[in-house]
Amino acid sequence: MRGRALLPLALLAAAAPVPEPPRLTFPLACALGKDCAIQSYQDDDPGPGVRDYRCGGRTYAGHGGTDIRLTSMAQQRRGVNVLAAAPGVVRGIRDGEPEMSMRRRPAGDIAGKECGNGVVIAHPGGWQTQYCHMARGSIAVRPGQAVATGAVLGRVGLSGDTEFPHLHLSVRHDGDTVDPFAWGAAAGQCRGGRSLWANTPAYAEGHVLVAGFAAGPVTMDAVQEEGAGQVPPPRRDTPLVAFAQAIGLQGGDAQRMVLRAPDGQVLADNRAPPLDRDKAQVILFAGKKAPAGGWPAGTYRSEYQVIRSGRVAIERRDAITL
Structure with a gap:
């Protein structure tokens, strides 16, 4: 070991590689x-x-x-x-x-x-x-x-x-x-740090969890218990209701659900008042009773939007053919 000075233990420890996450x-x-x-x-x-x-x-x-x-x-x-x-x-x-x-x-x-x-x-x-x-x-x-x-x-x-x-x-x-999306970010910092994900999941301001059409009013419990596929679907002789369950909404968000006929005519337009506080989940629907003789054959469409600070933050479009 002649001619080779030994490193202090503290320096040896500092030189050790930091394990990768x-x-x-x-x-x-x-x-x-x-x-x-x-x-x-x-x-x-x-x-x-x-x-x-x-x-x-x-x-x-x-x-x-x-x-x-x-x-x-x-x-x-x-x-x-x-x-x-x-x-x-x-x-x-x-x-x-x-x-x-x-x-x-x-x-x-x-x-x-x-x-x-x-x-x-x-x-x-x-x-x-x-x-x-x-x-x-x-x-x-x-x-x-x-x-x-x-x-x-x-x-x-x-x-x-x-x-x-x-x-x-x-x-x-x-x-x-x-936070696996922001490892190493300073305390209180956002939009910083490093992602630990091999493929970072895309960030969403909110999300429509379930949406579809029903033969009558729907509830959060019914949609969550059985799923959209089990909600009684509309027929040409029943009411036609479009619904959407959204997550991640914020206070002040304004929701709107529009139901349109095959020719584009607005059948129902539900504009909910702005939310008074943040909501983990909400459900909104708009619908109309069947006319005499039933709904004309064709494709009916729904448009759901969440407006946040004057812009569209969440949007979903669905269609059903009767």
Whole structure:
């Protein structure tokens, strides 16, 4: 060792490479924007306010993860797999928690079990991912098991602190929660940091979760329980109602639903007053009773819009042929 000065231990430690974070893949077996949607992003505001990684309001105070929502309980019952977002080793699981809306459970019943049925995976370098609200009896891995990216962990459920079927994904480094859309952003900063996603899911100001046509007025519960495909469809001798359920709306948003005849004539035009506060989900419909002799044969169209600060933030068009 003559002629080679030894480096101080502190310098040796500083020179050690920083472990790279995991590259995340989408953790659900669904098509984002078609049969699932991001309900809430992580709250990156360090104070009492709320702010997502794009400076928007698609979150709520203290939310420490990303919520990916299914369109209905009917879809959940058919089964949607939860997938490992990165390779690692299963650190822990919980199974056996009941599946029901938190509104139906006694006060305090989910204390300490807000995640419901779930899985925690450890990744190299002190990283972890956690998957919550899974279906009871669906957990397909065990502690200590090595899993590859895309491995099936279980299925989406309705366990723990939730009102609708979704996956809550948390990412942590050395025990601290990390926003996977903005790793390394300064506290309180938005539009900063680095994405941990291999393919970053597109940001949306809001989303139409379910839309379609019915033979009468529709309710949020009916649409969410059975899905749009199970709502009684209109016929030429029934009322014709167009509806849309949207998520991620903000206070001041104005909704409009227009129903048009095959020739373009407006049959119904429902303009809802501006929302008085942020809404996680809303439903709006517009319709009309069948005329004498029934609806003329043809294609009927609906146009749903959410106007935010004078511009169209969310839009959806649908059609049905009678």
